Amino acid sequence: MNDVSIFERAQAIVSDAERVTQAHLRTVTLPGATIGLITLDNGEDHTKPNTFGPASLLALNTAIDAALVDDTIDAIAVTGKPFILAAGADLNAIQGGGPDAVRTVAELGHAVFRKLQDGGKPSFGLVNGLALGGGLEVALHCTYRTVMDSAPALGLPEVMLGLVPGWGGAWLVPNLVGADKAVTLIVENPLNQGRTLGGQAAYDFGLADAVFNGADFLEQSLLWAASVLRGETVVERAEVDRGEAWDAAIERARGIVAAKTGGGSPAAAKAVELIAAARDTDRDTGFAAEDDALEAMSQTAELLASLYSFDLVQKRAKRPAGAPDKSLARPVTKVGIVGAGLMASQLALLFVRRLEVPVVLTDLDQERADKGVAYVHAEIDKLLAKGRINQDKANRHKALVSGETDKQVAFGDADFVIEAVFEEMSVKKTVFADVEKVVSAECVLATNTSSLSITEMAADLEHPERVVGFHFFNPVAVMPLLEIVKGDATDDATLATAFATGKALKKTTILVKDSPSFIVNRLLGRFMSEVGRIVDEGTSVGVADSAFAGIAPMPPFVLLSLVGPAIALHNNETLKVAFPDRFYVSPALERIVAARKGAYYGPDGRLDPEVEELLEKPSSPVVLTAEEVRDRTLSGLAEEARLMLDEGVVAAPQDIDLAMITGAGFSFWNGGLTFMLDVAGISEKATGKRFH
Numbered sequence: 001m002n003d004v005s006i007f008e009r010a011q012a013i014v015s016d017a018e019r020v021t022q023a024h025l026r027t028v029t030l031p032g033a034t035i036g037l038i039t040l041d042n043g044e045d046h047t048k049p050n051t052f053g054p055a056s057l058l059a060l061n062t063a064i065d066a067a068l069v070d071d072t073i074d075a076i077a078v079t080g081k082p083f084i085l086a087a088g089a090d091l092n093a094i095q096g097g098g099p100d101a102v103r104t105v106a107e108l109g110h111a112v113f114r115k116l117q118d119g120g121k122p123s124f125g126l127v128n129g130l131a132l133g134g135g136l137e138v139a140l141h142c143t144y145r146t147v148m149d150s151a152p153a154l155g156l157p158e159v160m161l162g163l164v165p166g167w168g169g170a171w172l173v174p175n176l177v178g179a180d181k182a183v184t185l186i187v188e189n190p191l192n193q194g195r196t197l198g199g200q201a202a203y204d205f206g207l208a209d210a211v212f213n214g215a216d217f218l219e220q221s222l223l224w225a226a227s228v229l230r231g232e233t234v235v236e237r238a239e240v241d242r243g244e245a246w247d248a249a250i251e252r253a254r255g256i257v258a259a260k261t262g263g264g265s266p267a268a269a270k271a272v273e274l275i276a277a278a279r280d281t282d283r284d285t286g287f288a289a290e291d292d293a294l295e296a297m298s299q300t301a302e303l304l305a306s307l308y309s310f311d312l313v314q315k316r317a318k319r320p321a322g323a324p325d326k327s328l329a330r331p332v333t334k335v336g337i338v339g340a341g342l343m344a345s346q347l348a349l350l351f352v353r354r355l356e357v358p359v360v361l362t363d364l365d366q367e368r369a370d371k372g373v374a375y376v377h378a379e380i381d382k383l384l385a386k387g388r389i390n391q392d393k394a395n396r397h398k399a400l401v402s403g404e405t406d407k408q409v410a411f412g413d414a415d416f417v418i419e420a421v422f423e424e425m426s427v428k429k430t431v432f433a434d435v436e437k438v439v440s441a442e443c444v445l446a447t448n449t450s451s452l453s454i455t456e457m458a459a460d461l462e463h464p465e466r467v468v469g470f471h472f473f474n475p476v477a478v479m480p481l482l483e484i485v486k487g488d489a490t491d492d493a494t495l496a497t498a499f500a501t502g503k504a505l506k507k508t509t510i511l512v513k514d515s516p517s518f519i520v521n522r523l524l525g526r527f528m529s530e531v532g533r534i535v536d537e538g539t540s541v542g543v544a545d546s547a548f549a550g551i552a553p554m555p556p557f558v559l560l561s562l563v564g565p566a567i568a569l570h571n572n573e574t575l576k577v578a579f580p581d582r583f584y585v586s587p588a589l590e591r592i593v594a595a596r597k598g599a600y601y602g603p604d605g606r607l608d609p610e611v612e613e614l615l616e617k618p619s620s621p622v623v624l625t626a627e628e629v630r631d632r633t634l635s636g637l638a639e640e641a642r643l644m645l646d647e648g649v650v651a652a653p654q655d656i657d658l659a660m661i662t663g664a665g666f667s668f669w670n671g672g673l674t675f676m677l678d679v680a681g682i683s684e685k686a687t688g689k690r691f692h
Contacts, residue, residue: 007061010054010108013101018053018090019044023063030226033074035124036067037222041081050080052134053090054105060138061112068119075229076116078138079126079218088133088157091310102298106291109134109167113141114287122229126221127208132157132196137167140176140207144228144235146221147208149387151199154207160190161310162267162302162669166294170274171286177206178240179249182275187253187268191260193478193553193665200387209235215390242279250276262549265669266300301679305671312658312672313508320484320499321651322511324492329500330442334358336410336417338431340372340403343448344420346476349376352400354505360410361403369403376401408438416501418446418470423570428457436461444497446470450567451517451574454487464489468498471518472507473663481663482507483518508662513649516578517571519656520663522649523673524559525575525583526640528568530633531556532586538621539629541600541607547629551676553665560589561599569593582640588615631682638677638686645691653691 021042028035038060040050052060067076080086089105116123116138125139127147131154139145147154156165156173164170165186174182185205189195203211212220227233253272261268270293278286297303335351337344340363352359361372377398384394404410411417417439419431432445439445445467447457458467469485482502486495495511502509512518517525531544545555552559560568569590575583591614592600602608624632641656650656657672670676674691677683683690 006104006107006111007058009104010058013104014055014058015053018055019048019051020059021050021052021056021086023056023060025063025066027070027073028077028222030222031230033226033229034072035222035225035229036070036073036076038063038067038076038078039081040078040086046081046083046129049084049087049130050135051087051090052109052138054108056090057105057108057112061115064112064115064119068115068121073121075122075124075225076119076142077124077126077222077225078116078142079128079221080131080135083129083152085125085127085129085131086135086138087130088135091161091307099295099298103291103295106166106294109137110287110291113138113167116141117143124221124225124228126218126225127151127154127199127202128217128221130154133165133169134167136207137165137169137172140172141168144225145208146210146212146217146224147199147202148214148217149199149203149211150214150389151202153196154199154202155189155194155196156186157190157194157196159187159265159267159271160194160306160668162265162300162306163297164267164271164274164290164293166290168287168290170271170290170293171278171281171283173207174246174275174278175240176237179246179275179279180252181205182278183249183253183256183272186271186275188256191256191265191268191667194668198386198388206238209237213387213390246276246279259549261667262551264302264550265667266302267297267669270297302669305675305679306668308671308675309657309661309668312654313661316654316658317508317662320509320511321655323484323499323509324496326496326500328493328496330415330444330493330497332357332415332444332497332501332504334414334416335360336414336435336439337361338417338419338435339363339421340369341420342375343472343474343476345372345375346474347418347420347448347472348372348401349379350476350505352376352397355501356397357400359401360414361401362405362407362410363403364405366403366405369405373401373403407434411435411439411443414439414443416444416446416497418448420448423449423452423567425452425456428452429460432457432461432467436463442466442493444468444494444501446498448472450521451571453516454485454514455489458487458489465491466494468494469512469514469518470498470502473520479663479665480508481520481659482509483512483520483659483663484509485512485514485518487514508658510650510655510659513647515644515647515649516575519644519650519659521571522575522644523637523640523656523660524664525571526636527552527633528556528560529572529575529582529584530636531629532572532589533584534624534629534632536586536588536616536618538616538618539624541615543624543626544629547626547633550667551630551634551670553667557600561601565589565597565599566593582636586616634677634680634682635686637673638682641674641677641691642683642687 024039028037042050123142125142125145156169158165257268340361348359363369383389454469458464471483473479484498576585653674660666660673678690
């Protein structure tokens with residue numbers, strides 16, 4: 001279709017639902033060159049990124065056209081509002097239009113962005129912050145690119161959403177940096193919980209031609225662009241290997257897709273096809289294939305699930321169900337941490353980076369406390385080396401972290417104290433009894449317990465109302481979920497302070513009733529109970545691990561190895577005590593823990609022979625197929641999720657799905673857990689009704 005047709009069709013689907021990103025054009029005169037600088041800005045702060053819906057793309061088109069016809073302008077540059085280039089397509093603006101609307105927006109993006117290549121003037125993509133999906137693709141269409149070293153996230157996450165890069169990325173990236181890196185960016189990273197690249201890493205990856213510091217990024221980028229236009233700077237890029245390396249990359253991609261999705265993601269398979277085809281097709285053919293792929297993906301169940309997941313993460317996560325009025329929250333000006341081990345040190349790093357208040361680690365002796373501080377300092381140095389923070393911020397953050405053995409000195413003026421000690425009720429009760437003697441009456445006492453009762457932990461305190469569960473997931477810096485657990489006595493001021501603190505830590509917070517193992521660990525406990533029982537009855541570990549590709553983020557016994565057999569055993573023992581009729585403690589797992597085996601698999605990826613010797617040897621083995629393993633285990637999860645809702649552990653199925661996506665890494669394109677169980681028909685079969 002011709003350009004007039006696509007622009008007319010786009011105008012017809014413009015909706016009031018779109019938060020329009022305007023494209024502001026101004027002229028910048030530099031030595032030897034005049035640049036038309038287009039700044040993308042939706043008028044909101046950095047918490048609401050620029051996005052591209054039909055109206056936004058049309059606005060960008062108008063700005064590009066104006067720059068192209070202005071004879072005083074030598075080149076075009078595109079950048080974004082502070083810290084944000086763009087976060088891709090406005091899914092809210094197009095999701096109701098069906099395949100025709102998706103096709104229109106796909107073609108419109110190509111038509112607008114390609115003017116940066118074909119307009120007759122050099123173009124520069126100045127990536128000044130977050131650039132995801134179409135936000136990165138608009139820069140990829142430019143002749144040259146710069147990136148801010150501290151940009152937090154660059155990537156093409158579409159496969160995670162049940163889509164494919166549809167505005168040029170699937171063709172442009174492999175032809176810019178080669179097929180193997182394209183596989184990493186387009187397939188592997190999205191399937192690894194939406195992993196992205198920082199600014200410096202994106203430059204090293206080959207996505208940008210120059211990298212500059214955030215303090216004067218725009219000025220340096222424009223001066224660099226002028227030097228390119230004057231011929232003083234010549235950009236050289238490595239030649240792409242189109243031979244065996246391309247074939248090897250596609251083979252690697254197919255292996256990743258098989259392992260991660262088990263054939264359950266049409267988008268992942270289609271993305272591999274597009275990368276494979278990009279070696280031999282021209283740009284127009286590649287772009288047309290992206291249009292076809294997006295239209296096809298818009299008709300899959302996976303996209304519907306992805307849009308549901310996206311809505312959870314973008315909306316429900318920002319307004320936690322049941323959270324008290326935020327006006328009740330008390331300020332947190334100092335944080336105390338009981339313990340200085342790995343978890344405590346990770347917490348200290350997170351608190352000091354996000355809250356920028358004094359953080360004090362305590363332990364039994366100064367050597368241990370100092371070791372925790374040293375860990376935090378070392379991690380800050382790593383961030384500095386990667387360009388994630390500057391020297392001033394590194395110095396400031398280091399100065400805010402200290403180690404102490406005297407709890408009165410450490411916590412006397414703290415507003416928030418969190419314990420990260422051994423997962424044993426008596427130990428935690430003793431810790432809180434000691435802390436309560438030295439803190440103010442309003443200081444929040446938070447526990448990072450993964451399974452123990454908050455109510456019992458607080459029962460003997462003078463002020464049980466200020467105790468709250470504050471359960472992080474490991475690794476703390478990576479996993480978004482924070483379960484906030486209300487004990488029977490926890491008051492609203494404590495709860496509001498916990499939610500406000502969680503928000504300041506940039507975590508997804510969910511209110512949870514005080515119940516054994518809360519949300520994620522209870523469901524993962526049921527998951528491992530079912531699988532453990534199946535293996536103990538005679539099905540092999542290999543078959544059990546193969547049953548969940550495309551459902552769980554990793555096979556169950558790989559997950560068990562990551563969590564640690566001892567921790568998994570403790571969780572299931574806790575749940576077995578609470579719910580003896582449903583939860584199972586594997587004798588084989590008990591033996592494996594007793595033998596101090598830390599994983600089921602050896603370094604070669606094979607089942608450890610010593611572990612294999614410790615497995616059950618039933619006299620009359622019951623051997624299930626992978627499909628039978630999957631069906632039986634998912635039926636158990638459906639039953640457990642229904643019981644959790646009946647008990648009021650969370651407010652709604654959406655909270656279970658949000659928790660499993662952000663805390664357990666369940667995929668967007670499955671819709672978390674309950675949505676997937678509905679689609680598969682397991683909800684009704686196992687519990688008699690659907691969740692949604």
